[in-house]
Ligand code: SF4
């Protein structure tokens with residue numbers, strides 16, 4: 453999903469994904485099913501941010517179907533030409549579009565986790581494609597975007613979360629209360645999962661504002677020593 457969004461954020465007018473026929477994948481992973489559900493989700497997200505979903509297409513065919521490939525690519529090229537440069541037929545200007553796509557790109561780990569069960573589905577029937585992800589579902593998905601916050605009264609500076617954060621969004625250090633940089637956080641939820649239950653310092657906030665980070669001078673944790 454990130455590659456697709458990156459292509460749009462780099463100004464591509466259309467993205468085509470071609471895969472082997474469903475159920476003919478040589479690998480046990482059957483990645484073409486996953487690509488299909490990902491594309492269906494991505495198309496709904498495009499609608500949500502005001503982009504025409506026709507700019508993203510997936511098709512399945514075998515390596516001997518050169519004619520079919522030509523027909524599909526001609527058809528796709530024609531449709532993208534009709535739509536014109538990205539954002540033009542949608543009435544969205546370049547900077548606004550870039551920032552919208554960038555915001556979604558940041559949320560890809562959250563989206564993939566929130567929709568993991570549906571993304572893993574194997575759709576055999578084309579009739580299921582259209583309504584597999586609904587508009588209401590996508591609105592709910594973005595309405596409920598979580599934030600992760602470290603409770604300064606509970607953090608014990610064990611440093612597990614800062615080591616595991618994939619984007620270095622947690623400012624940590626020895627004996628320092630850890631703090632999440634909300635701008636860098638991609639909402640993957642790893643810190644929430646790995647903070648030891650006996651500390652339970654990471655909070656998931658799904659509604660309302662995130663409390664401001666603790667002041668730098670208040671981050672030092674005073675440890676008790678056994679010295680007499
Ligand atoms: S949710 Fe936690 S681990 Fe994931 S990016 Fe944000 S701060 Fe890092």
Ligand code: SF4
Pocket residue numbers: 602606607608609610611612613614630646647648651652653654
């Ligand atoms: S894992 Fe929990 S206790 Fe440890 S540093 Fe992170 S927030 Fe603090």
